Amino acid sequence: MNRPAQARLASTLAANAHQKEEFQAFRRRVLEEGEPYVIADAVAPHEVLHAMDIHVTPVVWYSAIIAAKQLSPYYFEQMDARGFHDRLPRYTSLPLMSTLDADPERAPYGGLPKPMMIVSRFRDDYGQRISELWSQAYGGVPVFGLDASSSATLGPRWWERGLRDWETVYETHRLDFQVEQLEGLIRTAETLSGRSFRQLEFVRQMHRINRAGELVAEIRDLIAAARPLPVPLTEQLANVMAPTWDRGSAWSVSHLEAFRDEIKGLIAAGAAACPNEKLRLLWVGNGLWFNTAFYRAFEEKYGAVFVWSMYSNFLSDGYRRYFDDEPGQALRALASRHISMNEQLHVPPWMADWIVEQARAYGADGAVMLVPTNDRMGSFGSRLTKVALERAGIPVVELHANMVDARMWDDAAMTRTVEQFIEQRLKR
Amino acid sequence: MSPLALLQAACADPLAAAQAAKAAGRPVVAYLGSSVPVELIRAGGAFAVQLAGDPALDTPLSDMYLDPEFDGEIRSLFDQIGSGACNVADLIVIPRSSNGLLYLYYSLLELRRLEPRRAFPELLLYDVLNTPNWSTGRYVLGRTRALHERLGGSGARLRTAVEEHNALRGALQALDARRRAGRLSGSTWWSALRASRVLAPQDWFDAVGTLGQEEAPRTRLMLKGFGQDTPELFLLAESLGANVVADDYPGGTRSVLTLVDEAADPLVALAEHYQLHVPTLRSYPQAREDAAWLALLNQSAAQAVVFYHEEFDDTLGWDYPAQKALLEARGLPQLLLGRQSYRAPDRAARRAALSQLIERIPA
Numbered sequence: 001m002n003r004p005a006q007a008r009l010a011s012t013l014a015a016n017a018h019q020k021e022e023f024q025a026f027r028r029r030v031l032e033e034g035e036p037y038v039i040a041d042a043v044a045p046h047e048v049l050h051a052m053d054i055h056v057t058p059v060v061w062y063s064a065i066i067a068a069k070q071l072s073p074y075y076f077e078q079m080d081a082r083g084f085h086d087r088l089p090r091y092t093s094l095p096l097m098s099t100l101d102a103d104p105e106r107a108p109y110g111g112l113p114k115p116m117m118i119v120s121r122f123r124d125d126y127g128q129r130i131s132e133l134w135s136q137a138y139g140g141v142p143v144f145g146l147d148a149s150s151s152a153t154l155g156p157r158w159w160e161r162g163l164r165d166w167e168t169v170y171e172t173h174r175l176d177f178q179v180e181q182l183e184g185l186i187r188t189a190e191t192l193s194g195r196s197f198r199q200l201e202f203v204r205q206m207h208r209i210n211r212a213g214e215l216v217a218e219i220r221d222l223i224a225a226a227r228p229l230p231v232p233l234t235e236q237l238a239n240v241m242a243p244t245w246d247r248g249s250a251w252s253v254s255h256l257e258a259f260r261d262e263i264k265g266l267i268a269a270g271a272a273a274c275p276n277e278k279l280r281l282l283w284v285g286n287g288l289w290f291n292t293a294f295y296r297a298f299e300e301k302y303g304a305v306f307v308w309s310m311y312s313n314f315l316s317d318g319y320r321r322y323f324d325d326e327p328g329q330a331l332r333a334l335a336s337r338h339i340s341m342n343e344q345l346h347v348p349p350w351m352a353d354w355i356v357e358q359a360r361a362y363g364a365d366g367a368v369m370l371v372p373t374n375d376r377m378g379s380f381g382s383r384l385t386k387v388a389l390e391r392a393g394i395p396v397v398e399l400h401a402n403m404v405d406a407r408m409w410d411d412a413a414m415t416r417t418v419e420q421f422i423e424q425r426l427k428r
Numbered sequence: 429m430s431p432l433a434l435l436q437a438a439c440a441d442p443l444a445a446a447q448a449a450k451a452a453g454r455p456v457v458a459y460l461g462s463s464v465p466v467e468l469i470r471a472g473g474a475f476a477v478q479l480a481g482d483p484a485l486d487t488p489l490s491d492m493y494l495d496p497e498f499d500g501e502i503r504s505l506f507d508q509i510g511s512g513a514c515n516v517a518d519l520i521v522i523p524r525s526s527n528g529l530l531y532l533y534y535s536l537l538e539l540r541r542l543e544p545r546r547a548f549p550e551l552l553l554y555d556v557l558n559t560p561n562w563s564t565g566r567y568v569l570g571r572t573r574a575l576h577e578r579l580g581g582s583g584a585r586l587r588t589a590v591e592e593h594n595a596l597r598g599a600l601q602a603l604d605a606r607r608r609a610g611r612l613s614g615s616t617w618w619s620a621l622r623a624s625r626v627l628a629p630q631d632w633f634d635a636v637g638t639l640g641q642e643e644a645p646r647t648r649l650m651l652k653g654f655g656q657d658t659p660e661l662f663l664l665a666e667s668l669g670a671n672v673v674a675d676d677y678p679g680g681t682r683s684v685l686t687l688v689d690e691a692a693d694p695l696v697a698l699a700e701h702y703q704l705h706v707p708t709l710r711s712y713p714q715a716r717e718d719a720a721w722l723a724l725l726n727q728s729a730a731q732a733v734v735f736y737h738e739e740f741d742d743t744l745g746w747d748y749p750a751q752k753a754l755l756e757a758r759g760l761p762q763l764l765l766g767r768q769s770y771r772a773p774d775r776a777a778r779r780a781a782l783s784q785l786i787e788r789i790p791a
Binding site for chain 2: 082083084085087088089122123124125126128129130132133145147148149150152153154173177180181184343347348349352371373374375376377379380381382383384387388391
């Protein structure tokens, strides 16, 4: 007999509390003690700064927080009022709007104080513009731009080959360039902060990230094999994303161990996210951060449960890099971590092949694909990935909406679209 | 055929010269955008031809495989290349000068994987980056060397190709000066520039060398924003009594304003040139970019600026509010043609807006 899973896992409560406490403590240290911190893209090497004990606020993390607190409509109205047209990217600009608004009473956790610098990886054509505007909004802070080189070929099964054979997968000339950029970032951060890059601590953290990745892989295998799904997708997201942002810390490893143990216990107890489970769905694309309840909207009526999203196991497949003790290898391994993340998550064939692999592992019956409107960096690979999934026998429905702009979301229409998909293409 | 008609014919049938070269036994290397070192293609002995988007063509392949928010130019190129319409080329070089071109490259590779029997030319990515950093320059030099190795050609031939292409840039600069002096229409300038990228160089020099003086409309406009795959906006302005005397968009005037350093090692000079001196959507920092187009604005004495943003712009809209304020501070009128459809623009609305702008310009 399947038992409904408890509303929130103990691990989830711990992860949420950890993030909130960390942020508030960091903000206090910045405001009261003048401690340096950095605003950085999600696909930037936070590890370099963590090894110097410099706090990093990831842009999209704060964007998701703003959206989850239902503040995105307010900030996007400010964006309109400033003359930025309404098709400009939302996901990576929402935190900039909170800075321009300059109202710490309104901004989540009191807003982002002036950083030591902004680290931006120039993968799209507009990130550099957002970073420059943000720098100006703070009265001028350094922008460290990381150039984004590109692979000439996107070969098979990056999520396996990239763990150890990253020198081949990510190409020597690109790694040489990225190492050079990382060395520049280290020197810049040392100069601005007055702190030293601690090599031994950095290597320790790189090993911890590999350990965290191994734990996520173990958790992924447990969840993928379990019938029914033991925990809702929302719980998976909370427990994997917090260690992803805090990667390299001892907390990240101990938290994932606790989460794994809790999952094992739930599976042994026959817990079910949806006791009536009949259909297993993938959520393809970025998270719907202002409405995560949508992930559970089809359980009661159809027994349709979301089992996976790209955040479920990217810490395992995208972050792990094994390296030897040769001097410089840890930094080179780090160089290989971020230079192709966009291709892994958003560009076929890498995006498509990885998701088809997950569909098979999780026994998915279908996929709901968020195709970001007005954030096309996240949508460019959607159609080709849909073709690949459908060819692999996984029906797909597209939802055209934005991951953080709640103004564009029509809940009734989106619900109806997914219901029709379930009834017409999935119901057995 | 008049020289202008010859240039216009080359633009209307951009692969004709490449097909003639192919028929004569010469390899053809096509390229996209304006950030591929054409000098390397020519030094390798191939005929170089630029492929460009064409809003008049249907895009059934894109409808099937690409998301709707790809720019019209990219959708058009995906269909032209994927359908085999560019198979005169033995190789197509795609620069990483915009996100759209990079995704076009990957999408075409994926098309080949999904439909292996579909025949279209080999693709090569030229990973040129446009940030002004020294380490970036060294990376671009490495990619330029790799491209040179792939295309072949001796050092001597490369030096000659650099000199010849500089001569072409110089001729284009002279035409641009005529445009600024009111003796060449913007639409003729557009045709001459586009034709320089599809014709054999000598044929182009022959045509341009006999191009007559024109009496251009007196009202002077600058056109800024997305690239122009047709002369439509230039012609529209002319029909309303204005001339586009300056422009700032990828592939436009600024792409030919700087000569490659002939005294330096040609590969080093080419790498630096395409990293720093051929503007793209990714050129950085913005203050430097703004200084460059404001210099053109001053030089051309344009009386108003027309901003042209396409339907799914995710980039230039970040610059616009500050640029608009800069123009307001100078007392110059401006018009934003925003959300412009690539294939089916609202031409009546466009005409009315441009007409209103021109009426605001003091005589």
